[in-house]
Amino acid sequence: MERSDPEGMICVGAVAGAFGVHGEVRLKSFCAEPAAIAEYAPLADPAGRSYGLEITRAVKGGFAARLTGVATREQAEALRGTRLFAPRDRLPALPDDEFYHADLVGLGVRDTGGAELGRIRAVHDHGAGDMLEVAQPGGTELLIPFTRAAVPTVDLAAGLVVVDPPEGLLDRAARRAADGPEGEEAP
Template identity: 35%
Template sequence: MADSEEWLEEWLTVGKIVGVQGLQGELRVNPASDFPERFTVPGPRWVRSKGSPPREMQLKTGRQLPGKSLFVVRLDSVDNRDAAEALVGSDWMVPADDRPQLGEGEFHLLDLVGLEARLSPDSDPIGTVTDLISGGNDLLEIKRTDGSKLLIPFVEAIVPEVHLKDGWLLLTPPPGLMDL
């Protein structure tokens, strides 16, 4: 790994700045985290534009938009629409060691990346989880062994088992989903 990329291992992307809100510099953030306090509790946050290391910024306020998964945040030094627009497309990050403690059987969604996807516990993998796409329902992007990509809704009915320690998850897709 190149020295310029080593810092990536020290950070987790927990959201993406997807737009601006109004004229006063507020930003819309699409979360990739189940911990809303990362977007609502004031304090230091880190924003990374493509190709550069994260830079610290102070979160002043944050709120979730009613009925949506998006958060609207206000950062120090971002006080107008132009300054906000310059941050659209940036990643919202936290230090890798800033992971909330989880209970038994819980896991961080980002830990799914790299797991093998199987159709039965004893079968060969059909592919590997390469990304997590947040939306109404989270989607797992799976790169199949033939190189094609597959999007699988991350819901218990389709992904009933996750075996982090063993490096795989079980898929029970409905008929036709694997053909899309």
């Protein structure tokens, strides 16, 4: 599976845009302790450019921060959407029941009966809990809540996730796959 994440790196945040007129950025942290992002600097973007990081203040939805090499509002705005990565070895080890999202992407997915459902394409967090985006054979997608009930087994060594999706989820996904564009029935 093609991934844009640099090898051996974990995405710890993203630039949400410029903050003010003096080259600060609005920074969104993906860390469990949001301010810990500064401890992992220097951070790198997907192109391999490195940035030192100094948090200047907390702001709604993240932090105002200075990145080395960014001195103007225009430079800060040009970084909008840039994901920032830290080397895995700088990050804390996780307990057995916690995972970095990057470790889950690409894992195979099977149901509790052993049927292959696809591969994890992405992990989304929309505020109500993580969702696994599973790319199914045939090009359809399935969103599965990343809860202990819906995902009882994650075996990183085997490259496999076992899911017990909520009742009806697979049926709805099958119906969507049978529908044509714009929700029309396929011929």
